[in-house]
Amino acid sequence: AQSVAQPEDQVNVAEGNPLTVKCTYSVSGNPYLFWYVQYPNRGLQFLLKYITGDNLVKGSYGFEAEFNKSQTSFHLKKPSALVSDSALYFCAVRDITGTASKLTFGTGTRLQVTL
Amino acid sequence: NAGVTQTPKFRILKIGQSMTLQCTQDMNHNYMYWYRQDPGMGLKLIYYSVGAGITDKGEVPNGYNVSRSTTEDFPLRLELAAPSQTSVYFCASSYATGGAGNTIYFGEGSWLTVV
Numbered sequence: 001a002q003s004v005a006q007p008e009d010q011v012n013v014a015e016g017n018p019l020t021v022k023c024t025y026s027v028s029g030n031p032y033l034f035w036y037v038q039y040p041n042r043g044l045q046f047l048l049k050y051i052t053g054d055n056l057v058k059g060s061y062g063f064e065a066e067f068n069k070s071q072t073s074f075h076l077k078k079p080s081a082l083v084s085d086s087a088l089y090f091c092a093v094r095d096i097t098g099t100a101s102k103l104t105f106g107t108g109t110r111l112q113v114t115l
Numbered sequence: 116n117a118g119v120t121q122t123p124k125f126r127i128l129k130i131g132q133s134m135t136l137q138c139t140q141d142m143n144h145n146y147m148y149w150y151r152q153d154p155g156m157g158l159k160l161i162y163y164s165v166g167a168g169i170t171d172k173g174e175v176p177n178g179y180n181v182s183r184s185t186t187e188d189f190p191l192r193l194e195l196a197a198p199s200q201t202s203v204y205f206c207a208s209s210y211a212t213g214g215a216g217n218t219i220y221f222g223e224g225s226w227l228t229v230v
Contacts, residue, residue, distance in 0.1 A: 042223060042224070043119075043205060043223040044221040046218050046220065049216070051216040090157065090158070102148065103148075103160075105150075106157055108155075108157055
């Protein structure tokens with residue numbers, strides 16, 4: 001079975017500072033990894049994904065993620081955090097067993113950016 | 116560009132009542148999914164469909180039913196509502212072709228409370 005772990009329930013960072021939201025994964029084959037963001041009372045919005053190629057993936061709103069195969073990690077990063085980045089972030093891995101490619105989600109990390 | 120549309124946004128049900136959560140997408144996606152989100156638990160897959168007339172169970176299907184009579188619509192039926200079904204429900208969809216790299220797009224969610 002494939003799984004994703006987000007070891008931090010909450011990450012606190014001051015506006016203007018760099019942020020990192022951690023994610024590790026476990027898969028039997030090639031990983032297909034995704035980050036989603038959820039603002040209060042809203043649905044999940046796609047941020048970025050890693051399929052193959054460059055280990056540094058750039059996404060929406062200035063976010064990027066670094067794929068590290070040896071450490072089985074896919075950490076989300078942003079060079080300079082904004083208060084408006086405060087939200088719930090989910091890492092997910094694509095499960096391609098069976099007839100449909102389903103996403104398996106981590107438990108989420110709440111990012112709190114303060115002035 | 117509507118994307119994935121869910122109704123209703125909010126609903127309060129009494130124990131034992133039944134209801135249907137509606138989901139429609141206008142992106143001509145073959146794959147559709149229903150997830151539920153519980154605090155601290157991430158998202159769990161309830162049911163999914165790979166095309167009209169084809170549905171299958173996810174991780175947590177008990178107490179729910181689905182149907183897929185058209186490509187666009189994927190309603191979720193709750194029979195005999197129980198307090199354990201109090202949750203936020205998300206419908207999602209993606210293309211079939213292109214493999215595991217396809218992005219899954221989510222609706223805005225339906226907040227359901229069973230009392």
